[in-house]
Amino acid sequence: MQRYKGIIAYDGSGFSGYQVQPNKRTVQLELETALAKLHKGTQVKVTASGRTDAGVHAKGQVIHFDSPLAIPEDRWVIALNSLLPEDVSVISVEKVDHSFHARFSAVGKEYRYLLYLSDRRDPFQRNFAVQYPYSLNLQAMKEASQFFLGTHDFTSFCASNTDVEDKVRTIQTISIEWLEDRNMLILRFVGNGFLYNMVRILVGTLLEVGTGRLEPADIPKILEAKDRRLAGKTAPAHGLYLWKVYY
């Protein structure tokens, strides 16, 4: 058995998220179906760095699987892509040691969130960026984002229906970039790990700062309170991209 690490990209629009669920079209199901075809019907389990929700995209999701097949790395890419539907694509496959685990070996992740700032709908962006028609105070949003950097208990920024005990996470980088020619605001988050819905709640909260409903100085109080109700709304799924996983 050889362990393989794969980097994959998917358009989340047509999926009920990454993880297998009964009677749903998921990314994991498509990957395992393609691998089973390559293994003459034998089930091959795929493990990802983490799940993504329905509608969430990935530019650099990482998976691993074990196979008895001695296929060269670049041939794996071609073989899998020929069996996968058009909304999932394998970018690379490499041999790794058995100690590699897509989830447990990950030391950090980068997520990006795309906001299309316009009062006009754009049919070409509708699944790939969240349209936002109100003007935003980017300076206030950047100020507010600084309070999230470092190690904090992110209970206020985590979906309340989670069973994760330890809600302390470290965020290394948050950047907010405005691409004027595309009317696009790109929010980048790099951290050692993110709680369920955390990036989407961070974005929803930064939007409240951008519109003036919250002040940057409110952020430390919201972190302190450990109360989900004080943070902003969960921003929609289709603006979110799992961009990169660090090992």
Added chain:
Amino acid sequence: MQRYKGIIAYDGSGFSGYQVQPNKRTVQLELETALAKLHKGTQVKVTASGRTDAGVHAKGQVIHFDSPLAIPEDRWVIALNSLLPEDVSVISVEKVDHSFHARFSAVGKEYRYLLYLSDRRDPFQRNFAVQYPYSLNLQAMKEASQFFLGTHDFTSFCASNTDVEDKVRTIQTISIEWLEDRNMLILRFVGNGFLYNMVRILVGTLLEVGTGRLEPADIPKILEAKDRRLAGKTAPAHGLYLWKVYY
């Protein structure tokens, strides 16, 4: 009755083209359905600058319609967009004189064709650019494109099943731009009018020049022969955008 000119954009992926056909989802049907709702069920005919085929996109299709309703121009945009599905969007509406006709008043059109030059599939581009895995000689393509400029009989570059008699058209501009950071080749065509499938056949022929199967010097001979079989294949629909209509 007031005549209105509208500029609309659509993602062609989910449509059987622009023009109404029985039992098919078309852009015209969606526009006329939205207008009928605004007119309490009365049918309102929409006339476009021209049809687009299944899968072809529009960034700047132009339509006109007549209405007894005295709605301000910007309210038309909001009202129509609230009734239209997400893959069609009205960009602007303006009052025009009754002599304006979306099709017959048009003096020119710009089309763009997007090629994603990569040997890896990109799930995010799959409906919006045509993936092309072979390397292309851009200099040869640019040279070849010069032979199309000016006024020519484009019989060799028109679908053979057309009933248009006069196949003489004038192309003012062809540009070929390489966006290295996006691996994207953008071909722009501006002309006084284009025959059925003409842009897609021009692109297919320029690709044959790019791969060396044709020489730039072959283009004048193909134009001269007035024989569709000598030109390249019809490039796929989903790379094509009706970008702008000139009046």
